[in-house]
Amino acid sequence: MALIVQKFGGTSVGSTERIDNVAEKVAGFRRDGHDVVVVVSAMSGETNRLIELANAIQEQPTPREMDVLVSTGEQVTTALLSMALHKRGIDAKSYNGSQVRILTDDAHTKARIRSIDDARIHADLNAGRVVVVAGFQGTDEHGNITTLGRGGSDTTAVALAAALKADECQIYTDVDGVYTTDPRIVDGARRLEKITFEEMLEMASMGSKVLQIRAVEFAGKYSVPLRVLSSFEAGPGTLITMEDELDVEAPTIAGIAFNRDEAKLTVLGVPDTPGVAYQILGPIGEANIEVDVILQNIGEEGKTDFTFTVGRGDLPRASAILERTVEELGAAELRVDPKIAKVSVVGVGMRSHAGVASIMFKALAEVGVNIQMISTSEIKISVIIEEKFLELAVRTLHSAFELDADPELAGYANA
Amino acid sequence: MALIVQKFGGTSVGSTERIDNVAEKVAGFRRDGHDVVVVVSAMSGETNRLIELANAIQEQPTPREMDVLVSTGEQVTTALLSMALHKRGIDAKSYNGSQVRILTDDAHTKARIRSIDDARIHADLNAGRVVVVAGFQGTDEHGNITTLGRGGSDTTAVALAAALKADECQIYTDVDGVYTTDPRIVDGARRLEKITFEEMLEMASMGSKVLQIRAVEFAGKYSVPLRVLSSFEAGPGTLITMEDELDVEAPTIAGIAFNRDEAKLTVLGVPDTPGVAYQILGPIGEANIEVDVILQNIGEEGKTDFTFTVGRGDLPRASAILERTVEELGAAELRVDPKIAKVSVVGVGMRSHAGVASIMFKALAEVGVNIQMISTSEIKISVIIEEKFLELAVRTLHSAFELDADPELAGYANA
Numbered sequence: 001m002a003l004i005v006q007k008f009g010g011t012s013v014g015s016t017e018r019i020d021n022v023a024e025k026v027a028g029f030r031r032d033g034h035d036v037v038v039v040v041s042a043m044s045g046e047t048n049r050l051i052e053l054a055n056a057i058q059e060q061p062t063p064r065e066m067d068v069l070v071s072t073g074e075q076v077t078t079a080l081l082s083m084a085l086h087k088r089g090i091d092a093k094s095y096n097g098s099q100v101r102i103l104t105d106d107a108h109t110k111a112r113i114r115s116i117d118d119a120r121i122h123a124d125l126n127a128g129r130v131v132v133v134a135g136f137q138g139t140d141e142h143g144n145i146t147t148l149g150r151g152g153s154d155t156t157a158v159a160l161a162a163a164l165k166a167d168e169c170q171i172y173t174d175v176d177g178v179y180t181t182d183p184r185i186v187d188g189a190r191r192l193e194k195i196t197f198e199e200m201l202e203m204a205s206m207g208s209k210v211l212q213i214r215a216v217e218f219a220g221k222y223s224v225p226l227r228v229l230s231s232f233e234a235g236p237g238t239l240i241t242m243e244d245e246l247d248v249e250a251p252t253i254a255g256i257a258f259n260r261d262e263a264k265l266t267v268l269g270v271p272d273t274p275g276v277a278y279q280i281l282g283p284i285g286e287a288n289i290e291v292d293v294i295l296q297n298i299g300e301e302g303k304t305d306f307t308f309t310v311g312r313g314d315l316p317r318a319s320a321i322l323e324r325t326v327e328e329l330g331a332a333e334l335r336v337d338p339k340i341a342k343v344s345v346v347g348v349g350m351r352s353h354a355g356v357a358s359i360m361f362k363a364l365a366e367v368g369v370n371i372q373m374i375s376t377s378e379i380k381i382s383v384i385i386e387e388k389f390l391e392l393a394v395r396t397l398h399s400a401f402e403l404d405a406d407p408e409l410a411g412y413a414n415a
Numbered sequence: 416m417a418l419i420v421q422k423f424g425g426t427s428v429g430s431t432e433r434i435d436n437v438a439e440k441v442a443g444f445r446r447d448g449h450d451v452v453v454v455v456s457a458m459s460g461e462t463n464r465l466i467e468l469a470n471a472i473q474e475q476p477t478p479r480e481m482d483v484l485v486s487t488g489e490q491v492t493t494a495l496l497s498m499a500l501h502k503r504g505i506d507a508k509s510y511n512g513s514q515v516r517i518l519t520d521d522a523h524t525k526a527r528i529r530s531i532d533d534a535r536i537h538a539d540l541n542a543g544r545v546v547v548v549a550g551f552q553g554t555d556e557h558g559n560i561t562t563l564g565r566g567g568s569d570t571t572a573v574a575l576a577a578a579l580k581a582d583e584c585q586i587y588t589d590v591d592g593v594y595t596t597d598p599r600i601v602d603g604a605r606r607l608e609k610i611t612f613e614e615m616l617e618m619a620s621m622g623s624k625v626l627q628i629r630a631v632e633f634a635g636k637y638s639v640p641l642r643v644l645s646s647f648e649a650g651p652g653t654l655i656t657m658e659d660e661l662d663v664e665a666p667t668i669a670g671i672a673f674n675r676d677e678a679k680l681t682v683l684g685v686p687d688t689p690g691v692a693y694q695i696l697g698p699i700g701e702a703n704i705e706v707d708v709i710l711q712n713i714g715e716e717g718k719t720d721f722t723f724t725v726g727r728g729d730l731p732r733a734s735a736i737l738e739r740t741v742e743e744l745g746a747a748e749l750r751v752d753p754k755i756a757k758v759s760v761v762g763v764g765m766r767s768h769a770g771v772a773s774i775m776f777k778a779l780a781e782v783g784v785n786i787q788m789i790s791t792s793e794i795k796i797s798v799i800i801e802e803k804f805l806e807l808a809v810r811t812l813h814s815a816f817e818l819d820a821d822p823e824l825a826g827y828a829n830a
């Protein structure tokens with residue numbers, strides 16, 4: 001007899017048959033006596049179809065009108081899912097973002113939620129209805145339609161769960177949970193029963209695209225228990241929760257994350273004077289290019305080498321900017337390398353366990369993987385390596401931290 | 416410097432290219448200094464696509480959810496047209512029915528407009544913006560999305576024109592105006608410059624599907640000057656207006672309307688007792704079958720023949736009901752005839768001109784068309800004839816009332 005918010009993404013509602021399957025799943029929860037609020041995305045392909053229409057008309061479509069346009073996609077799904085529930089004898093009612101009302105700021109196409117009016121939803125739940133809400137959208141204070149940006153349906157679900165004080169927010173996807181690493185690279189990758197919000201953030205930002213980062217942050221901030229599970233198979237999925245709820249005996253490392261999506265830029269022979277880092281990175285930041293790992297080597301004769309990584313898509317812009325900087329600084333040379341990868345070990349347990357870094361570096365050295373850069377945080381150690389070594393490094397670390405061992409030994413997944 | 420409401424139907428906005436053409440037309444009016452409110456339908460095919468999705472899920476889709484579903488079609492068009500206007504440097508803003516707000520009753524899928532809040536629209540017009548409104552939809556007092564039924568976009572346009580006290584409501588279609596009769600039947604059919612609301616109602620109900628009947632009634636009730644014109648060609652179209660604005664010297668007849676969509680039922684040998692009409696038509700009315708022309712012949716020996724027409728699609732149901740009635744009344748026989756047609760001469764001028772009926776009957780007699788039934792109103796005379804004579808009758812009457820003559824002679828069209 002819990003209050004559950006369930007979110008189904010575009011693939012899960014990609015056809016009328018799949019919407020019927022979702023209705024069957026939701027109906028099961030309702031029949032078990034739970035109060036259910038369902039958040040849905042647009043049917044897969046629909047948002048792209050609408051964007052193509054807009055692009056056929058205007059090269060850079062007006063953001064306000066773009067929101068009016070694409071928000072129809074989720075509205076269609078809410079109506080169809082409500083019909084599919086009615087067919088099963090389940091009372092249900094659809095709401096779009098304006099109707100709920102989900103109040104956002106007025107930053108069209110990337111709005112942020114300010115507040116949610118839960119009165120209507122509670123009234124419907126009390127009347128025994130399933131409430132079906134359009135994800136990804138809201139309204140500003142003037143009644144203009146806004147959207148939260150791609151993947152915003154996850155955020156809608158978490159925000160609704162927080163506003164309604166739901167017992168759990170369930171995110172249904174096409175995978176059955178969060179894994180110790182990508183199963184396509186490591187056969188022995190295992191689904192985690194639990195993971196902390198912080199770990200999930202590190203895993204998500206490294207390319208495990210199970211959940212939107214903003215949704216995880218939001219869930220962490222408001223302590224909304226979040227569960228990732230499969231739309232297509234039964235199973236408990238992975239619960240994302242607060243650290244203190246985890247077993248103190250939990251192992252050190254939650255998983256191995258990685259990212260092929262970065263590129264490395266090195267400015268060689270920079271005069272080693274104060275403010276040089278700002279002179280190099282300032283113009284990059286002004287161009288809205290995000291910088292990830294940064295390394296400044298000590299060079300010879302008052303010269304230094306300055307290296308950093310950016311998203312691979314930003315490489316052409318970043319190097320164009322740096323060409324100018326090299327000239328201005330009288331530096332020797334710019335070198336770019338898109339063939340790199342980032343591999344990280346992630347786990348809140350490393351806070352209290354020394355030696356994670358040494359296990360990591362030793363394991364990589366033993367298989368001949370050269371580490372180019374290192375970056376650390378409280379719960380993560382990342383290394384930049386040559387891209388061709390990525391799979392080898394991930395498999396090696398997965399074994400080194402006993403993640404792919406017998407669950408009895410690894411422990412963490414069943415903690 | 417007028418305030419104009421323009422409505423573009425599904426065919427006119429059926430592709431991004433066509434939406435661009437509509438924007439070009441609207442931009443022209445705006446550049447000429449007019450205030451413009453545009454009402455749009457869903458892109459042609461879109462409403463049917465949505466209905467098919469609903470039917471794939473639920474045999475009889477829930478009306479409330481049907482409205483949530485199909486109302487997205489018009490919303491998409493408002494966004495795309497606004498973008499197309501922005502591209503041309505015209506400031507524009509889209510609104511759906513809830514945003515305007517167009518308040519309706521709660522009769523989902525066939526709601527009626529109760530009131531329109533014109534504050535937001537006037538504010539935008541004053542700021543120099545074109546306002547683009549989704550046709551066909553509104554909201555009930557609880558914020559539920561409603562729709563006005565098929566063709567409801569015409570009604571939205573007329574209601575907005577009335578609420579805004581617009582100088583003219585222009586309905587853009589794929590024909591360039593209202594004709595004296597169907598040009599596919601009579602080569603000499605001519606576009607009318609003007610027609611009265613009452614005449615238009617008679618023409619429309621006879622199958623000239625240029626305008627929704629409800630929209631014409633609404634326009635007449637609120638004295639909104641209505642103009643029908645082509646989306647694809649330039650031209651003045653046809654102005655639908657109040658009678659007293661027309662030239663008193665206008666000719667008698669506006670046009671010849673017709674309808675192949677009726678069928679005739681005759682109950683022969685009915686006992687001629689009081690209440691027999693009710694006994695025959697009562698069960699037909701209870702089955703929601705609309706009856707058009709009714710004729711009761713005087714028969715022999717206290718018996719009478721009772722004839723009436725219904726929509727051809729209702730014939731099977733109507734005859735099944737009458738089979739039982741024939742038995743109950745002890746009537747002699749039921750005869751059905753789907754091969755009939757109705758031809759009408761329509762014109763407010765016939766009120767003050769005697770002899771319209773005699774010209775009509777004489778002209779038909781001269782070409783050997785037998786009249787089966789006659790029905791008259793203040794501004795219309797209709798005859799039921801054998802279907803095979805339809806084209807002959809329409810051409811004959813079109814000539815008899817000098818509608819296809821040299822415009823100099825016919826006069827009406829240029830009145």
